[in-house]
Amino acid sequence: MLSLLALHGQVHAHNLSSLTSLLSSGSIVEAANTTSSPRWSEYEAPSPTSVVHPATVADVAATVKWANENDVPFLTYNGGNGWATDFTLDHCGIYIALDLLDSVTFNSAKTVATIGGGALTSDVSTAGYAAGSLVATGTCDCVGFLGALLGGGIGYLTGEHGLLVDTVLSLQVVLADGTLESVTASSNPDLWWALRGAGPNFGIVVGAEVHAYPTESLTAWQATLVFLEYQLDDLLAALGNLTLPAASSLTLLYVSEGGTPAIIVELFYHGTADQGTAAFASVLAVGPVSTSSSVNPWTEWNSGSATACVKGGYKPTWAAGLADFSASAFSDVFDIWNDLVTTYPDAADSDVILNWYPMAYARTIPESSAAVAFRDSVSLFPSITVSYTDPSFNSTAITYGQEARAVWQANDGIPGSNYTYINNGFGDEPLETIYGENLAKLQRLKLEYDPYNRFNQWFPLLGKGRA
Ligand SMILES: Cc1cc2nc3c(=O)[nH]c(=O)nc-3n(C[C@H](O)[C@H](O)[C@H](O)COP(=O)(O)OP(=O)(O)OC[C@H]3O[C@@H](n4cnc5c(N)ncnc54)[C@H](O)[C@@H]3O)c2cc1C
CATH class of the missing domain: 3.30.465.10 (Uridine Diphospho-n-acetylenolpyruvylglucosamine Reductase; domain 3)
Structure with missing residues (x-):
């Protein structure tokens, strides 16, 4: 049963039936809830009244036109993983969910x-x-x-x-x-x-x-290395001297396993086991307490991150963008994270993740080619996620998250600026940190293509709310 809201700009049941009549038969209009439209994090998550699942591209267009005519705020819902606190949908708008357009x-x-x-x-x-x-x-x-x-x-x-x-x-x-x-x-x-x-x-x-x-080959070598706290300094020193070949990437995680801090390194090499082992010889030489590796088909490359996909709970996340690996910054962030998970058992699932990619090829493509601010500056994408279920923990989470982010930003190796990848931002960053030198041009184009600020939910270029 859909909620019946009667205020200006909110979704009337009458209006929804008028929308349904515009859509092709495969489309679905349903009440929004955590089953119909779960989010990765419930921290400051949008809570729409209804979810529209258009069956065709034409149905998406019809839904946007209908929302404009009826003054209904909307937000595109896709994987539901966006965590930024910019969402302002509250209880008065709809999701336009794209799941039926998955071909x-x-x-x-x-x-x-x-x-x-x-x-x-x-x-x-x-x-x-x-x-x-x-x-x-x-x-x-x-x-x-x-x-x-x-x-x-x-x-x-x-x-x-x-x-x-x-x-x-x-x-x-x-x-x-x-x-x-x-x-x-x-x-x-x-x-x-x-x-x-x-x-x-x-x-x-x-x-x-x-x-x-x-x-291209559809297989890759992947390895998971587990280190303990006493090995952290040696590991961070090895990472500080590492250069990633084009076919590789590295993920560093701090996680608590039954109350014991574990430092996990996940290695990827789009090639053979011998090539991967050679590329990461210096990291393997640190001597992980546990190592597992295999050559995996493309459909299994993401298996190791399946638990990261679990939706629900509060997971505010703070991120930064780094030019170079700073061993001292990751040592300091380890201490912040370790204090969090040991002091607050309810936040024991909190983690730190560093995604590190070789950017040399991406930098052969001019930065001016797309509205991505970090291409020429950032190679490492660290973030801290504070995980818990009781919203009374919010202010404590903010303290830890901001502290870790400040350490990274102070050591980001980028003169005069900070950059945060838009998809990793918390939502409180200045727009310059997200859009860099592209901001003014983006704001000009926004006025041209969306003068009424209908798309105002994601690091909004013209602020929140409809113009
Ligand atoms: C577990 C996890 C793993 C991640 N891994 C990666 C990764 O490997 N690489 C990476 O780059 N990022 C990664 N991210 C970050 C991710 O890119 C962002 O969170 C992204 O915004 C999520 O998109 P979504 O469609 O899943 O989420 P949603 O919340 O549905 O969408 C996020 C934002 O994008 C908009 N949007 C989504 N689809 C469309 C569309 N088709 N048209 C217009 N607007 C759209 C939504 O309106 C919303 O504003 C990861 C995030 C999580 C939580």
């Missing part, structure tokens, strides 16, 4: 993948593996393929193929006025630039054509 197809040469706006990372790897053609994605199966891409997109293949935005050939987008436009580098250079980095501010991307690589 992934390939051209006959397998060089182009056509991906629906609501396809998850796992939809892409499953279809790509079956087709025998590799596509660059994020590293967690639950993440919306386009949710990650529209902010830049980083993943295992960043070192070989650049950011996810670098792999796009065209974007099909429903704009703020409800019109559908196919955007390419030549058809609309401004929108093409803005969508690839600040996408959620400019429209609902209902489909994308991206490069696919049929000649």
Whole structure:
């Protein structure tokens, strides 16, 4: 049963039935709840009245037009993993959920993948593996393929193929006025630039054509190394001297296992076990207390991060962007995190994650090619997630999260600025930290393409609320 709200700008049951009548038969309109639209983190999460699942691209456009005519706020819902505190939907708006638009197809040469706006990372790897053609994605199966891409997109293949935005050939987008436009580098250079980095501010991307690589290996070597606290200094020293080859990536985690701090290093090499072992010889030489490794098919590359995908609970997350690895910063953050998880057992699942990618190839593509601010500056993407279930812990979580972020920012190796990857931001960062020197141009384009500020939920370029 849908909530019946009667205030201006809120969803009337009458209005919803008028929407339903506009949509094709496969579309669904239902009450919003944690089953119909779960979020990765409930911390300051939006709580819409209803969820619309358009069955077709035309239904997405019709829903946006209907929302405009009825003054109903809306938010695109894809993988539901966005955690930033910018969401202002409250109880008076709707989700436009893209899950019915999850198709992934390939051209006959397998060089182009056509991906629906609501396809998850796992939809892409499953279809790509079956087709025998590799596509660059994020590293967690639950993440919306386009949710990650529209902010830049980083993943295992960043070192070989650049950011996810670098792999796009065209974007099909429903704009703020409800019109559908196919955007390419030549058809609309401004929108093409803005969508690839600040996408959620400019429209609902209902489909994308991206490069696919049929000649590449669909297997990779992966290893999980476990270290204990007494090994931290040696490990951090080894990481400080590490250079990542293009085919590799590294993830560093601080997690508490039954009250004991564990430092986990996950290694990835798009190649053989011998190549991976050689690339990470200095890290392996530190002598992990446990090592497991295997050569895995593409469909299993993200298996190790499955627990990170679990939705629900409070998981505010603070992140930074680093040019270089700073052993002292990661040592200081270890102390902050260890104090958190040992002092507060309810927050024992809190963790620190560093995603580290070789960026040399991405930097052969000009920074001006897309609205991604960090390309030429940042290689390491650390974050701290404070996990708990009782919202009375919020203020304590903020203290720890801000403290860890401040350590990283003070040691980020970027003269004069801080950058945070938009998809990792907490939501309190100055817009310059998110958009860098692109901010003024993005704000000008925003006035042109969304003058009424309908897309105002994701590091909003013109502030919160409808103009
Ligand atoms: C467990 C986990 C793993 C992650 N791994 C990675 C990773 O490997 N690489 C990486 O780059 N990032 C990663 N991220 C960050 C992730 O990219 C962002 O959280 C991203 O915003 C999530 O997109 P979503 O579609 O899953 O979430 P949602 O909350 O549904 O969407 C996030 C924002 O993007 C907008 N949006 C989503 N899809 C569209 C669309 N088609 N058109 C227009 N707007 C859209 C939404 O409106 C919202 O504002 C990860 C996050 C989590 C929680």
